[in-house]
Amino acid sequence: MNNPAVSIRDMQVAFDDFVALKDVSIDVAQKESFGIVGESGSGKSTLLRAIAGLNVFEKGTLAVNGRDYPGRGRDKDFYRTVQMVFQDPYGSLHPRQTVDRLLSEPLAIHGFSDSEVRIARALDEVGLGSGFRFRYSHQLSGGQRQRIAIARALIVEPKILLLDEPTSALDASIQAEILNLLEQARTERGLTFIMVSHDLGVVSHMCDRLAVMKNGAVVETLLPEALEKREFSADYTRQLLIASEGFGRSGR
């Protein structure tokens, strides 16, 4: 792949003696939406967190837009390019901070001066509007909080978003709204997504390509069409598909 947004080779992450990520290699193209699926504990979040510098990788390489990053530590430049949105908007946003403070902080860190305009624009972009600016995050619903988390990630104009189950903590009715918002932001800003989800439906809807993980390794990489046509090589992918479709509908 020419000029990938993210290139990972033989990445390994261990927690003490337990190897949670085993020689994972993936390339994600510029502006691609890349999904990571797999059963619970397969290493999806560990991979995303290792890219973000939240988990240390002791083996392998990571390049973002052609620049190499070490197993440990990320600089400001990295976070200007790569932002992360977490599953749990309750955990990722400080409850006693106002929306204004939550959005001002990344702007200050990255040296943006026109914060008034940027905050107003960011709140509009995520469909909340300036009425939300001085609310505390504990006063917001789960969906509104996730909108703020997305605004906070987008406000520094990153190129790559790492999305760790961004809708799985939300009610089903809100999930689609948040996915639409993300998809709209991606199209308008030409973003690259790497999105972890246990929901194959979400990933095949949102992603151009997906990697299937099991026991810390990528077992195959697929196009969503292949998933729809059931053209996959790993039996595990079939089991994952059956599990996500629910019992009783698996006999097709």
Ligand SMILES: Nc1ncnc2c1ncn2[C@@H]1O[C@H](COP(=O)(O)OP(=O)(O)OP(=O)(O)O)[C@@H](O)[C@H]1O
């Ligand atoms: N900080 C940690 N310390 C020890 N073990 C960890 C740590 N983080 C993750 N693990 C282990 O690594 C394995 C992979 O976890 P990970 O969270 O990446 O899985 P996942 O595929 O994202 O699962 P889920 O869908 O349940 O979030 C699991 O066995 C988990 O217990």
